[in-house]
Amino acid sequence: MSAHDWYVENRSAFVSRSLERDExxxxxxxxxxxxxxxxxxxxxxxxxxxxxxxxxxxxxxxxFARRIAGEILDRPRGWRRRLPALAAAAAVLLALGLGFxxxxxxxxxxxxxxxxxxxxxxxxxxxxVLRQARQVVQTNVSMPGGGGGGAHQGGLLIFQDGSxxxxxxIVHGLPPAPDGNVYQFWxxxxxxxxxxxxxxxxxxxxAFMTVPMPSPAIPVMGAALTMExxxxxxxxxxxxxxxxxxx
Amino acid sequence: MRSRALxxxxxxxxxxxxxxxxxxxKEESSxxxxxxxxxxxxLVELIDAASPWLLGLTQGMxxxxxxxxxxxxxxxxxxxxxxxSLGDEDEALLPWLFRIARNRAIDRLRRRSRxxxxxxxxxxxxxIAPADAGATGFDESARPGWHVHExxxxxxxxxxxxxxxxxxxxxxxxxxxxxxxxxLGIPMGxxxxxLRLAFDKLRVALAPIKDWxx
Numbered sequence: 001m002s003a004h005d006w007y008v009e010n011r012s013a014f015v016s017r018s019l020e021r022d023e024x025x026x027x028x029x030x031x032x033x034x035x036x037x038x039x040x041x042x043x044x045x046x047x048x049x050x051x052x053x054x055x056x057x058x059x060x061x062x063x064f065a066r067r068i069a070g071e072i073l074d075r076p077r078g079w080r081r082r083l084p085a086l087a088a089a090a091a092v093l094l095a096l097g098l099g100f101x102x103x104x105x106x107x108x109x110x111x112x113x114x115x116x117x118x119x120x121x122x123x124x125x126x127x128x129v130l131r132q133a134r135q136v137v138q139t140n141v142s143m144p145g146g147g148g149g150g151a152h153q154g155g156l157l158i159f160q161d162g163s164x165x166x167x168x169x170i171v172h173g174l175p176p177a178p179d180g181n182v183y184q185f186w187x188x189x190x191x192x193x194x195x196x197x198x199x200x201x202x203x204x205x206x207a208f209m210t211v212p213m214p215s216p217a218i219p220v221m222g223a224a225l226t227m228e229x230x231x232x233x234x235x236x237x238x239x240x241x242x243x244x245x246x247x
Numbered sequence: 248m249r250s251r252a253l254x255x256x257x258x259x260x261x262x263x264x265x266x267x268x269x270x271x272x273k274e275e276s277s278x279x280x281x282x283x284x285x286x287x288x289x290l291v292e293l294i295d296a297a298s299p300w301l302l303g304l305t306q307g308m309x310x311x312x313x314x315x316x317x318x319x320x321x322x323x324x325x326x327x328x329x330x331x332s333l334g335d336e337d338e339a340l341l342p343w344l345f346r347i348a349r350n351r352a353i354d355r356l357r358r359r360s361r362x363x364x365x366x367x368x369x370x371x372x373x374x375i376a377p378a379d380a381g382a383t384g385f386d387e388s389a390r391p392g393w394h395v396h397e398x399x400x401x402x403x404x405x406x407x408x409x410x411x412x413x414x415x416x417x418x419x420x421x422x423x424x425x426x427x428x429x430x431l432g433i434p435m436g437x438x439x440x441x442l443r444l445a446f447d448k449l450r451v452a453l454a455p456i457k458d459w460x461x
Contacts (some may be wrong), residue, residue, distance in 0.1 A: 012446040016414075016417040016422050017349075017418075044450070053346075056396060057300050057303045059302075060298050064298060065298060119287065196283075209284050211331055240336045
């Protein structure tokens with residue numbers, strides 16, 4: 001039995017996590033250098049992807065989704081202290097809520113408050129990227145073939161926050177993508193293009209996105225905005241390049 | 248509510264029955280796009296759709312509703328942080344969340360010093376109703392994805408008892424080969440064989456549902 005046979009024999013044990021800790025570590029190291037085993041393990045994981053659904057669902061406690069979302073979105077707590085307006089708004093809403101005797105209206109008000117809190121938290125989070133940005137880059141976006149044969153002229157603005165490893169990207173002045181197409185934002189890295197988010201452009205207002213950067217191990221050298229066919233889900237751009245910026 | 252997890256006596260459902268997926272492919276694609284664009288409402292929708300299944304899995308594994316909730320919170324925190332790197336070609340959202348949840352639950356089980364308790368609980372898995380179902384009137388069969396559960400349950404129920412037991416202990420309880428061998432009093436080679444045979448059968452049985460989405 002060769003050394004590799006052991007890995008072949010234990011692929012399903014690795015996927016089910018029934019190897020001992022040392023064996024598991026050895027297997028992970030092997031996967032980094034053995035394409036065949038990596039491919040087979042991925043295939044096995046894919047085949048068994050739905051196996052956990054053999055367990056029946058359990059009813060969450062009332063308000064569970066909202067509480068979990070609140071805890072996740074509520075991370076930058078320091079900001080909250082600096083925004084007394086939030087507390088004031090919450091107090092007003094709560095005071096109004098107390099004035100209502102109808103239970104349905106109270107529940108509706110609580111829901112509204114939770115929605116506004118989560119929106120405000122998301123806004124604080126976005127603002128934190130803008131405030132902490134170490135570099136701000138701006139470039140024009142040209143989209144040929146606009147109405148009447150002219151070209152749409154928009155803009156792309158990037159705020160880079162190295163500490164949270166995120167960018168806030170603002171795209172403005174572009175019309176909605178034609179049917180069957182999407183605006184696609186890309187990172188330009190040393191190892192090639194990395195697909196980021198699709199941009200929902202609307203010339204009436206800017207599109208505002210906070211996106212995580214690729215792994216810190218992959219240095220980002222620039223960014224691009226392209227118009228892609230919706231059917232292109234590959235890792236490489238195939239459509240028209242609308243903007244391109246290098247740092 | 249009853250727990251059907253790996254409980255052969257709970258009866259088998261017609262395999263491959265057509266049913267309503269939790270989300271259509273287009274909806275999952277849209278949800279994925281919105282999550283990547285940091286749409287917090289999309290996060291709430293994801294939690295709403297996935298948490299009953301994640302709670303079922305983690306409560307079944309950990310036998311502790313509070314700890315299960317902690318794991319589910321961790322799962323969504325990780326998902327919210329990493330969803331930006333999840334491409335459209337990558338696995339469906341719910342299996343991805345399951346993988347995170349199962350790994351976290353297994354890590355916790357292994358951190359527990361009371362190994363004996365873990366083994367005792369492992370034996371009871373599937374027979375104990377989940378503690379504190381939370382809301383009353385929760386109709387589990389009305390949950391989106393219930394038909395997937397039925398198919399998986401049927402596939403598990405079709406396994407010979409000793410193979411199903413091996414899957415239960417390894418996949419759903421995180422016991423190692425050596426721990427299973429000790430608990431069942433059988434050689435480790437027999438454990439490996441049972442697991443390999445069981446997974447081969449499950450791969451075939453689950454093939455029709457492989458490409459379903461959340």
